[in-house]
Amino acid sequence: MPTTHDVLFRTLADPTRRALFERLCREGEKTVGALTVRAGISQPAVSKHLGILKRAGLVRDRHEGRETHYRAQIGALAPLLDWTGRMAGFWEKRFDALEDLLKRMDQ
């Protein structure tokens, strides 16, 4: 099963999705139409990317009449921004390096 990190990384690895997400962060709630104007891709393509962002929990949608409004869910980035998660992997690798060094110090 993919972890939260995997899903977030995969979702944000695409530059078009990242641009859409970044715009929603900066400019607040937007309709699909408004997002399409400057996205440089078709509205169905924008909708598809928004669907992927939604499944990753990065955006939330709201229906109003015939329009769908999207807004960013910054809290979904918390696992990536949490330094404890980043540092745990860092120290594992450094301890491996320390183990190597200690062996070499014997010689």
Next chain:
Amino acid sequence: MTDTTTQSETRSVVLEREFPHPAEKLWRALTQPHLIADWLMQNDFKPAVGHRFNLRAEPRAGWNGIIDCEVRVVEPNKTLAYTWESGEGALAIRSVVTFSLTPKGTGTLLRMEQTGFRPDQKQNYTGAQYGWQHFLGRLEQVLAATA
């Protein structure tokens, strides 16, 4: 790991590993600059309380690679602690790293605890200054490394 976005609480990373080497030898690896450079990072460390030094990694997008440190505890062959501060905005780390050595038979148990305290910058994501560029730079590095 939790998904909490609350920034007021103290959080820690703890790692323990037993090494088949005496504490004196581990102490050297933790406190001699050329040995620290071998397993951790380039540095100008001195085992003296109050000494300020840097750990230097390769700079990367969104991070200058510099960690600011100050020695807090030096108990030879037992305990070493220093502050560990780096980064800005959403990726900032303000923490203290403590290494504790405990003899185990002929070897030594090394415990590393990194305790973070409340970042001095509030994590305000709504404005333009919320460290998005840092995040993206870092994310791209991570993706490149895991590809």
